[in-house]
Amino acid sequence: MTTRPVRLLGAAAGVAGVATGVLGLVVAPPDAVQGDAQRLMYVHVPAAWVAYLAFTGVLIASIGYLVRRDLVWDRHARAAAELGVGLTALAIVLGSLWGRPVWGVWWTWEPRLVTAVVLLTVYLGYLGVRGLTTDSHAGARRAAVVGIAAFVNVPIVHYSVVWWRTLHQPPTVLRPGGPAEAIEPAMLLALLVGVVAFTLAAAWVHLRRVAILTAAASSERAPKMDGPVATEPLTVTARTTR
Amino acid sequence: MSASWGYVAAGYVLTAMVWGAYAWWSSRSADR
Numbered sequence: 001m002t003t004r005p006v007r008l009l010g011a012a013a014g015v016a017g018v019a020t021g022v023l024g025l026v027v028a029p030p031d032a033v034q035g036d037a038q039r040l041m042y043v044h045v046p047a048a049w050v051a052y053l054a055f056t057g058v059l060i061a062s063i064g065y066l067v068r069r070d071l072v073w074d075r076h077a078r079a080a081a082e083l084g085v086g087l088t089a090l091a092i093v094l095g096s097l098w099g100r101p102v103w104g105v106w107w108t109w110e111p112r113l114v115t116a117v118v119l120l121t122v123y124l125g126y127l128g129v130r131g132l133t134t135d136s137h138a139g140a141r142r143a144a145v146v147g148i149a150a151f152v153n154v155p156i157v158h159y160s161v162v163w164w165r166t167l168h169q170p171p172t173v174l175r176p177g178g179p180a181e182a183i184e185p186a187m188l189l190a191l192l193v194g195v196v197a198f199t200l201a202a203a204w205v206h207l208r209r210v211a212i213l214t215a216a217a218s219s220e221r222a223p224k225m226d227g228p229v230a231t232e233p234l235t236v237t238a239r240t241t242r
Numbered sequence: 243m244s245a246s247w248g249y250v251a252a253g254y255v256l257t258a259m260v261w262g263a264y265a266w267w268s269s270r271s272a273d274r
Contacts, residue, residue, distance in 0.1 A: 087260075
């Protein structure tokens with residue numbers, strides 16, 4: 001069941017999403033060096049940040065499951081991983097669309113790009129691990145271990161542009177020493193509204209997915225009503241007719 | 243209008259489609 005707060009969350013995400021489009025495509029000025037292609041930053045960066053956030057959610061929920069052994073934590077971990085995988089894939093494709101006009105190539109074997117693909121592959125594996133057993137708690141335990149270990153990739157992706165400086169630009173806001181001083185206020189606003197929109201939308205999808213997974217788990221536990229019904233043994237009484 | 247707008251438009255449309263897909267996917271039985 002979708003509750004009123006969840007619906008309000010969805011509405012707020014929609015409004016913030018439209019605002020991101022207006023700010024990113026109309027209000028923010030074109031970049032002095034990259035021109036209009038830089039407008040992809042307002043969706044590329046939020047996709048990457050919220051993917052990091054989702055994988056942080058997987059980490060927390062995985063620890064929560066191992067400590068409490070309650071499957072509700074496992075459902076949160078799964079829903080967060082599903083979001084993180086989709087948003088990582090989106091960030092990679094958006095980066096490719098941005099790279100073509102600015103770098104001249106759709107793809108290059110560059111540390112940020114390669115580590116991002118490794119991140120995506122590891123969490124696809126995480127989702128695959130979940131399907132290896134039908135035992136809910138055994139599956140949750142394995143997934144939690146993988147979910148904790150996989151998180152080491154997140155800081156590697158984020159700091160790849162600092163540790164191995166090649167083609168991808170370093171962080172503009174979340175960088176060592178604080179945000180870049182020269183960022184245009186309208187650009188910063190569009191970026192921050194984009195992050196808010198993606199975060200609200202992710203929270204909305206996450207809560208709805210957890211509700212689905214909870215309902216599915218409840219229906220699995222409930223007794224089956226459509227199977228054969230146990231009845232008293234049929235007895236046949238011989239009757240003679242005279 | 244610069245050629246870059248084609249890439250920008252593709253990126254924003256793709257983003258909207260991804261979120262639309264998530265909204266559909268998370269509604270399949272959430273409203274039961």
